[in-house]
Amino acid sequence: MNTYAKSGIDLKLYNELIKKVKPIIEKTKGEEVISEVGSFSALFDFSSLSKKYDHPVLVSSTDGVGTKLLIAQEVNKHDTIGIDLVAMCVNDLLAQGATPLFFLDYFATGVLNKNVLLSVIQGIAEGCKESKIALVGGETAEMPGMYGNNHYDLAGFVVGVVDRKQILPNCSIMKAGDCVVGLESNGIHSNGFSLVRHIFKSLGINYNDISPWNNKSWGEILLKPTKIYVDSLLPIMPKVKGIAHITGGGLIDNIPRILSGNLFVDININSWKWPDIFLWLKEEGKIEKREMLKTFNCGIGIVLIVDPDNMKDVESHFQKRGEKIEIIGKLDEACQPPLDRVVFKMFPGFLNYSLAGKALEKKIWNLEIVNIRSFAKDKHSTVDDVPYGGGAGMVMRPDVIGNAVDNVLSAHKNTRFIYMTPSGTKFNQRIAKELTEIPHVTILCGRFEGVDQRVIDVYTPYELSIGDYILSGGEPAAMVVLDACIRLLPGVVNNFDSVAEESFSYSGGILEYPQYTRPEQWSRYKVPEVLLSGNHRKISDWRREQSYVRTKERRPELLNGDDK
Structure with missing residues (x-):
């Protein structure tokens, strides 16, 4: 004779487990739960709670814990996976601004394992207590042939409440x-x-x-x-x-x-x-x-x-x-x-730990970053495409960049439009100083193989290069330009006179003289006597001479005016 037990369902074990689970569940219940464990459904008295809300709205959510279960099953550790289940559900409820009220679970397995089930339920109850909600019931399903040995699945369901005026997001x-x-x-x-x-x-x-x-x-x-x-x-x-x-x-x-x-x-x-x-x-x-x-x-x-x-x-x-x-x-x-x-953003690290960042906080200058992808039209936010005529790399699309540039120009009609490109004019201190005198600057940071030439033809930007090498994008180059310009603004560097004495700013744009500080002697080298003399005229003459010698040795083109 066939019986339910012969098919793999142990009702006796199931009933024993219900008795063991009952006290675990009872510890989570408040006075609002008016049903008993084992009832056909759970009863929750909402009358007292509803008085706290002008327009109460019930909020529900259901979730699982995914394949994290397989790791729990492999290492035979089941005491926290129930906390995961509750957390995944109640945290979703919070996203609507709701207060969780009660929770139900679903546990399905091929063959019931008493210790595993109790461990999981205890974790669920712990999660409910931490969330201040009642575990009002659930379902334990034993399904031979559906799951492998020692495998089980979990699902949770939570209900909460929020006043209609307080629903999030707002x-x-x-x-x-x-x-x-x-x-x-x-x-x-x-x-x-x-x-x-x-x-x-x-x-x-x-x-x-x-x-x-x-x-x-x-x-x-x-x-x-x-x-x-x-x-x-x-x-x-x-x-x-x-x-x-x-x-x-x-x-x-x-x-x-x-x-x-x-x-x-x-x-x-x-x-x-x-x-x-x-x-x-x-x-x-x-x-x-x-x-x-x-x-x-x-x-x-x-x-x-x-x-x-x-x-x-x-x-x-x-x-x-x-x-x-x-x-x-x-x-x-x-x-x-x-x-x-x-x-x-690529810029924040630079802005957090630099003089430019501190100056930004002081509102000495302002930064607006325009996301070019926001102006793309397709579902993938595509900003580039393959070049006509073939070749490696991608070229940034003129229609997308054009939309972004037009958006900026509509708000800042007198902006100086700059495009960072290796083929541009070599950036130097003279240009940095010139840019600080302009109220608004827009820097286009190209990527990949650069931008479509028609962008250059239509908007005629000031093309700048920071050197004869290729970067993965224009952002690092823009940071160089920004930092070089911002430090020239009054209030950024504490001792503003020191800016005037730096390389490229000092004595007609040549290199700065060598600097020395304490101690007077380090290793086998001493500070030049003239710097210790206190004779400011001699010191000035020495510094001018050293600047000239250093420039002639290292950057002679600066003396000839060739660094344009």
Whole structure:
């Protein structure tokens, strides 16, 4: 005689497990849960909560933890995967401005393993307690033949509530200049594990091996649970315009989900430190940086959009909690809805650690970065194409660049339009000084094989070169020009007289004289006696002579006026 047990379903074990699970679930319940464990469905009394909201809106979300499960199953560690499940669901709810209320889970396996199930449920309950929500029920499905030995799958479902007026994102009040704030992640969280597993398999690394930067096994590092942000975010919801949960798709795909209109984000790629696991994956997995940012959270688990006027309160809130946040960028606005809403700047590192950056903070000068991709017309934001007549490399399209340039010219009609190119006039100190006297300058940074010649023909830019060599793009060259010009502005260099005595500024544009400081004798060399004499006329004559000698030896063309 055939029985259900003979088909692989052990109802006796199932009923025993329900009894063991019941007290775990009960610890998460509040007075709003009025159903018992084992009921056909869960009952949640919403009446008292609804009084707290003018117009309550229920918010729901469902998710899983992907192939992170396979690592948990391989190392036989199941106590944190339930936390991941809750985190993935409740963090998505927070992105709508909602407060989570209750949670349900789905556990499916080929053959029930009592210890595994209890461990997973305990993790789910722990995640619910951390999120201050009730685990009101779930489904445990034993399906022989559907899953391999010791394999199981998980899914979660959460319901929350938000007042209609408080629903996020609030795109109507977002504006250019709003701060983009990053909250640190707890590691990889629960996305990108198919790529992680592929890398580990290709490198022949066992999850029980010890990582190179601490004494923890790879399994421990990879299974670190997804951070739950409920306690962190609920108190500051009124100060926030938008929340992005950085899951599959990374920063590149998730931030655009909370933007609309012509807004995009400028991200300073140097504004936060990537955790070791991401640096290791990038290096050992040979993953390009953009692919990393499109796959993993790279150390940023949540992104907030905050008005600059509210940043002090937001920073104070997280500081009191001992949590680290970083301003990783700002909102900007294009002339039309941009196809690429996340831009990773090349300039921020230069601006963070230079005199130019300090001068920017003091508003001695101002910088606006125009994302050329925002003016592309196709779904891939294409800005270049193959050259007519054949040849290697790509050429930047005139229609795309033309749209970008026209946008700038419409706002700044008297701008000096510059194009950085190896074939341009050689940049020097004289040109730098001339540019500082111009109110507005626009620098076009070419890439690949440069720009279509018709851009040059139509806009006739001032073509500049910083040297006889090729760079991968015009951005580094633009930084050189900017720095050379900005340091000539009053208020940038503390001792402005020192600028006039530098090479190329001193005595008709020749090289500067040699400089000496303490100690008077170092190694076997002494400071020239004339500099110790106190005779300013002799010192001036000596310096002029040394400048001439040095220039004649090293850059004679400067004496002949050939450096044009």
